[in-house]
Each structure stands twice: as C-alpha cells, then as structure tokens.
Amino acid sequence: xxxxxxxxxxxxxxxxxxxxxxxxxxxxxxxxxxxxxxxxxxxxxxxxxxxxxxxxxxxxxxxxxxxxxxxxxxxxxxxxxxxxxxxxxxxxxxxxxxxxxxxxxxxxxxxxxxxxxxxxxxxxxxxxxxxxxxxxxxxxxxxxxxxxxxxxxxxxxxxxxxxxxxxxxxxxxxxxxxxxxxxxxxxxxxxxxxxxxxxxxxxxxxxxxxxxxxxxxxxxxxxxxxxxxxxxxxxxxxxxxxxxxxxxxxxxxxxxxxxxxxxxxxxxxxxxxxxxxxxxxxxxxxxxxxxxxxxxxxxxxxxxxxxxxxxxxxxxxxxxxxxxxxxxxxxxxxxxxxxxxxxxxxxxxxxxxxxxxxxxxxxxxxxxxxxxxxxxxxxxxxxxxxxxxxxxxxxxxxxxxxxxxxxxxxxxxxxxxxx
Amino acid sequence: xxxxxxxxxxxxxxxxxxxxxxxxxxxxxxxxxxxxxxxxxxxxxxxxxxxxxxxxxxxxxxxxxxxxxxxxxxxxxxxxxxxxxxxxxxxxxxxxxxxxxxxxxxxxxxxxxxxxxxxxxxxxxxxxxxxxxxxxxxxxxxxxxxxxxxxxxxx
Numbered sequence: 001x002x003x004x005x006x007x008x009x010x011x012x013x014x015x016x017x018x019x020x021x022x023x024x025x026x027x028x029x030x031x032x033x034x035x036x037x038x039x040x041x042x043x044x045x046x047x048x049x050x051x052x053x054x055x056x057x058x059x060x061x062x063x064x065x066x067x068x069x070x071x072x073x074x075x076x077x078x079x080x081x082x083x084x085x086x087x088x089x090x091x092x093x094x095x096x097x098x099x100x101x102x103x104x105x106x107x108x109x110x111x112x113x114x115x116x117x118x119x120x121x122x123x124x125x126x127x128x129x130x131x132x133x134x135x136x137x138x139x140x141x142x143x144x145x146x147x148x149x150x151x152x153x154x155x156x157x158x159x160x161x162x163x164x165x166x167x168x169x170x171x172x173x174x175x176x177x178x179x180x181x182x183x184x185x186x187x188x189x190x191x192x193x194x195x196x197x198x199x200x201x202x203x204x205x206x207x208x209x210x211x212x213x214x215x216x217x218x219x220x221x222x223x224x225x226x227x228x229x230x231x232x233x234x235x236x237x238x239x240x241x242x243x244x245x246x247x248x249x250x251x252x253x254x255x256x257x258x259x260x261x262x263x264x265x266x267x268x269x270x271x272x273x274x275x276x277x278x279x280x281x282x283x284x285x286x287x288x289x290x291x292x293x294x295x296x297x298x299x300x301x302x303x304x305x306x307x308x309x310x311x312x313x314x315x316x317x318x319x320x321x322x323x324x325x326x327x328x329x330x331x332x333x334x335x336x337x338x339x340x341x342x343x344x345x346x347x348x349x350x351x352x353x354x355x356x357x358x359x360x361x362x363x364x365x366x367x368x369x370x371x372x373x374x375x376x377x378x379x380x381x382x383x384x385x386x387x388x389x390x391x392x393x394x395x396x397x398x399x400x401x402x403x404x405x406x407x408x409x410x411x412x413x414x415x416x417x418x419x
Numbered sequence: 420x421x422x423x424x425x426x427x428x429x430x431x432x433x434x435x436x437x438x439x440x441x442x443x444x445x446x447x448x449x450x451x452x453x454x455x456x457x458x459x460x461x462x463x464x465x466x467x468x469x470x471x472x473x474x475x476x477x478x479x480x481x482x483x484x485x486x487x488x489x490x491x492x493x494x495x496x497x498x499x500x501x502x503x504x505x506x507x508x509x510x511x512x513x514x515x516x517x518x519x520x521x522x523x524x525x526x527x528x529x530x531x532x533x534x535x536x537x538x539x540x541x542x543x544x545x546x547x548x549x550x551x552x553x554x555x556x557x558x559x560x561x562x563x564x565x566x567x568x569x570x571x572x573x574x
Contacts (some may be wrong), residue, residue: 050445051445051447051448051451052445052447052448053444053445053446053450055447056447056448056449056480056481059480059481059486062486063481063486066486072485072486073484073485073486074485087438087440089442090440090441090442090444101481101483102481103482103483103486105483106484145447147443148442148443148444148445149440149442150440150442151440151441155439155440156440159438163434164434167436168434183465251451253434352546
C-alpha cells in the first residue's frame with residue numbers, strides 16, 4: 001500500500017482514496033443537568049397510502065403517547081418534530097406545516113432531520129432538551145407521508161444526489177444499496193440465503209404488530225425468487241414506502257416519578273456522519289454507525305455491547321442492513337451477524353433479539369416515523385409493554401439505531417430500565 | 420476571484436436541472452367533510468372543540484391547543500373583512516391584467532378566518548369590518564376545492 005503524499009486525513013490512503021479507519025471520537029465532553037426518562041409512546045398504523053393529512057397523523061400518534069403517559073397537552077413544555085425530505089409531503093417548511101398537529105403551537109418547537117436517520121435522531125434532540133435542563137417535559141413527534149409524492153416516492157430520492165456527478169446518471173436509490181450489499185456479501189463471503197433470513201424473521205415478527213403493513217409468513221425461497229430490483233436486491237429484501245407517525249414523551253426524573261414506578265431511562269445517545277463522497281468509503285462496514293455507537297456506549301458506560309445489550313432495534317430498511325448495522329453497533333463481529341441470525345440468536349426468543357417489532361421490513365418504512373418501530377419499540381420492550389411482541393428473555397438494557405442521509409449518518413440511542 | 424460580476428450563470432460551465440415531481444395531497448378526515456359539503460350541498464362546515472369550545476374554520480379533527488376531539492357543525496359561510504390587500508403582481512411577480520383584492524375573512528360563528536378574493540366591489544369601497552358572503556361556482560362545475568368559492572361579495 002502506498003501512502004498518498006498530500007493526504008490531509010489521519011488515515012491511510014490508497015492512491016488518494018480513503019481507506020477505512022475507525023477511532024475518531026477520542027474524548028467526550030458530557031455534562032448533563034438531569035437524567036432523561038421515557039414515559040409514553042404512540043404510533044399510527046403504517047400503510048402505503050392513508051387519507052389522513054400529515055397533521056392528522058401526527059395528532060393521532062401524540063394523542064396515544066399522551067394517553068399512555070396519562071398526561072395532557074398542557075403538560076408538554078417543548079416539542080421536537082422529526083420529518084425527512086420535504087419532497088415526500090410536497091411542502092417546503094414541512095416542520096412548520098406539521099406544528100399544530102404535533103402539539104407545538106405556542107411552545108418552543110423545532111424540526112430536525114437527517115434523512116432516514118431522523119427516527120432516532122429526533123429522540124436524541126428530545127434528549128438534549130431535557131438533559132440540558134431547558135425542559136422537564138419534551139414531546140418528540142415523527143411524521144412521514146410518502147404517498148403524496150409522485151410518480152413514486154423513489155422519484156424524490158433522485159434529488160439527494162450531487163447534481164453534477166451523480167444525478168445525470170439517473171440513479172435509483174436501490175442501486176447504491178445493491179452496491180453496498182454486494183460489497184458486504186463479497187468481503188465476508190455471505191450468501192443471499194443467510195441475508196434473506198432477516199426478512200423472513202422481521203416480517204413474521206410483524207404479525208404481532210397492530211400497525212403492520214407487510215406482516216407475512218414467508219420463506220427464504222420467497223425472498224430469493226421475488227422480483228429483481230437492482231441485484232442482489234430483490235423486492236422482498238426491501239421495506240415498503242409508507243405513511244405514518246409516531247410520538248414519545250421524554251421527562252425529567254421528578255416528573256417520571258409522578259407518572260410511573262417503571263420509567264425507561266435514556267442512558268446514552270450518539271450520532272455521526274461519514275463523508276458525502278460515498279464512493280470513497282468502503283461500504284462493507286458502516287463506520288458512521290460504529291462512531292455513533294461508540295459515543296452512545298461511552299455515555300451509557302457500556303464496554304461490551306454484545307454482553308450488555310439485551311434487546312436491539314437496528315435499522316432494517318433492507319434485510320442486509322440489519323446485519324450491517326448489528327456489526328456497526330458492535331453486537332456482532334464483522335461478518336458474524338448472518339451467523340447469529342441463522343442460529344436464531346436474533347429471534348424474539350433468542351439471546352439477542354433484533355427487531356422484535358417486525359422492523360421496517362415488516363411494519364413499514366415511513367422514513368422518520370420509523371421511530372415507532374425503533375425508539376418507541378425499545379421503550380415498550382424495556383417497559384414490558386410490548387404485549388405479544390415482548391421478547392422472551394429478561395431485559396434491562398437495549399439499543400436502537402437508524403441510518404440515512406446519503407448512506408452516511410448513524411444515530412444511536414441506548415435505553416435502560418435501571419437508572 | 421469573488422470580484423468578477425456574473426450576469427448570466429449559463430455562460431459558465433453548467434448543468435441544467437429541475438425537480439420533476441408532483442404531489443397528490445389528500446384532504447384528510449376533516450378536509451373530506453369540509454370539501455364534500457361545499458361541493459355537494461354548498462354548505463360550510465366548522466368544527467367545535469368538545470373541551471374548550473373553540474370553533475375551528477376550516478374544520479379540524481382535533482383542537483390544536485388541548486388535543487381534544489371536535490364535533491362538526493354547519494355555519495352560514497358569511498363573514499367580515501379583517502384585513503385586505505390589492506394585489507398588482509402575480510405569484511411569479513408578473514403584472515396582473517387587473518388588480519385583485521384579497522381579504523382575510525372573519526367567519527361568522529367561528530374562531531377562524533380564511534383568505535379569499537373579494538368580488539363585485541371596487542377597492543375604494545372595501546372597509547375593514549365590511550360584511551361579506553360567499554359566491555359559489557355553479558354546482559355542476561364544483562370540484563370540492565377551495566376554488567369552488569369564486570369570491571366573497573358585500574352582503
């Protein structure tokens with residue numbers, strides 16, 4: 001390997017192209033004012049097309065979260081809204097548009113978005129509000145109405161690309177995932193059969209989710225024989241576009257005590273973005289997730305995630321992505337996630353249940369609103385409120401994660417039912 | 420290099436592009452009630468909060484301030500001018516053939532207002548507080564959109 005003489009990065013370069021190096025975040029300055037608990041969550045049904053407006057969907061999710069926490073809207077001090085590209089709903093300043101259905105009127109209100117990573121980034125922003133002491137009660141709402149966008153929600157993705165280098169090639173977002181999946185399979189010598197098991201597991205888990213769009217009993221053969229989209233990606237490797245909304249309520253310890261004996265604590269948050277020049281990264285490993293996880297684990301004093309994490313909701317818009325993200329989250333060694341899946345470790349009754357909600361593959365993928373199957377589900381699991389979806393093992397600590405932007409952002413939240 | 424004055428960016432090496440998307444916006448639960456009543460019966464619907472009594476126009480399925488449910492009720496459709504403007508330029512800043520009067524109309528029996536055109540009135544006759552009533556398109560031409568109301572005229 002030759003070292004490029006002009007490289008300004010603290011990592012090895014190969015003919016000017018950056019090669020994977022981790023170890024970036026060295027220290028973490030972190031002084032919180034107070035701990036943060038989650039005391040309620042809610043979500044709408046996820047469907048390909050819904051009549052309700054985005055405001056109405058947000059309202060329905062918030063109403064449910066308020067009911068679960070036995071709170072009134074007047075108890076809410078600040079509101080965080082998460083919603084991904086404006087191009088889906090077809091409204092510039094979508095955050096402002098969604099305000100009144102999100103309970104944001106006459107309150108400090110902000111919208112955050114990092115593409116697909118928003119579903120876990122919005123609760124991170126909610127965490128800042130409470131941990132900083134600025135608010136004792138913060139409502140986090142996520143909404144996405146992808147069905148408004150035509151000719152297809154996929155069409156909107158064309159405009160996230162570099163207008164000069166990428167867009168003239170008319171890329172479809174599935175292509176780059178196919179390239180990433182191909183690279184992941186090649187580096188670790190993984191078979192499609194092993195990846196398809198994730199789709200089989202998550203769609204079956206979704207049978208127990210009342211909000212699910214694509215809950216189904218399918219087989220590995222069904223996945224391998226489904227319609228080719230951009231090989232190796234086939235139709236059943238992918239989650240669907242959806243409409244939906246989700247909400248959760250984050251509070252300070254003295255408020256949590258008044259509401260419940262069993263709050264779920266947010267013990268760590270982390271987020272990181274890798275370079276936008278996605279072609280210059282080695283796609284086989286999600287470094288952005290690893291960096292985000294490192295930050296969150298450090299905050300949560302987790303040193304061995306594989307041992308200390310009892311349940312996980314890794315982001316699964318594609319079946320290979322759950323595996324990819326498990327490795328980024330340190331829940332499996334590089335290339336080991338498919339083996340754990342094959343051995344049933346990640347099943348709902350396994351030692352490390354992953355996506356017990358049914359995930360995006362089974363419940364649906366309304367981009368930001370997937371908070372409902374990631375952050376909200378983790379809260380429900382740790383609060384023992386997941387009903388039929390409750391994992392078999394005893395749970396104390398869990399992690400949820402999302403991913404997005406130009407395959408470059410990792411967002412991670414660690415929760416625990418012990419303070 | 421930042422001192423050079425560029426008049427036409429197309430003289431630079433460049434690529435053209437446009438965002439080729441269109442959207443279908445559903446009117447939602449409350450919007451369905453509102454637009455169907457307007458189209459089919461020429462009626463105006465508002466929604467009253469079951470808790471605080473605030474009456475929303477256009478109607479909503481929820482109260483934005485206490486998140487209670489609402490109940491739908493018919494209103495007259497009449498109102499009063501709360502503010503108005505005489506527009507000389509269109510949405511693309513091109514001159515309009517004839518200036519148009521746009522008003523915020525305080526809807527009778529509600530806590531809400533709507534924006535619409537004023538018609539059958541000259542600009543020097545418009546006053547804040549002036550009573551107005553809606554003029555609807557002929558039933559056969561109504562499509563269930565806000566343009567089923569042609570304009571508001573003095574009543």
